[in-house]
């Protein structure tokens with residue numbers, strides 16, 4: 001089980017889902033970090049491992065966020 005770093009709650013749903021719903025601002029910040037890390041040359045797999053998430057989530061987030069620029 002994963003503990004949320006923002007509200008300290010133990011999460012039954014996926015961490016990203018919780019972030020997207022409960023901590024929208026932080027979630028956007030994390031996606032921005034992922035885009036930056038990706039542009040710095042980190043692989044999506046490394047980012048996913050570092051943030052305890054899966055490759056699909058990171059891939060989708062980077063794509064989604066990329067549209068905002």
Ligand SMILES: [Zn+2]
Nearest residue numbers: 004006007022
């Ligand atoms: Zn939380």
